[in-house]
Amino acid sequence: MAMTLRLPADLDAALRAAAIEDRRSVQQEVAHAVExxxxxxxxxxxxxxxxxxxxxxxxxxxxxxxxxVFGADAARALVRDRSAS
Numbered sequence: 001m002a003m004t005l006r007l008p009a010d011l012d013a014a015l016r017a018a019a020i021e022d023r024r025s026v027q028q029e030v031a032h033a034v035e036x037x038x039x040x041x042x043x044x045x046x047x048x049x050x051x052x053x054x055x056x057x058x059x060x061x062x063x064x065x066x067x068x069v070f071g072a073d074a075a076r077a078l079v080r081d082r083s084a085s
Contacts, residue, residue: 005030 007015019029046052062068069077 015029016026019026022029022032024032046056059068063070
């Protein structure tokens, strides 16, 4: 999407300085800032939903107790189980 973004001079200067510091173009810096904003917004929505928080807590407990494995641990367990049978 192409758009024109009008910023106050102080915000424009801060954005340009951040882009230089982060070694990004101004457009990349704006895209990064929008991505971060949307991620924070999604996190806030999740935190506001009691059912989702409860499900996350249950999933965390399942992983902690060993009922659920993922990543490299899951692959190792699969290989181990196949070798045992």
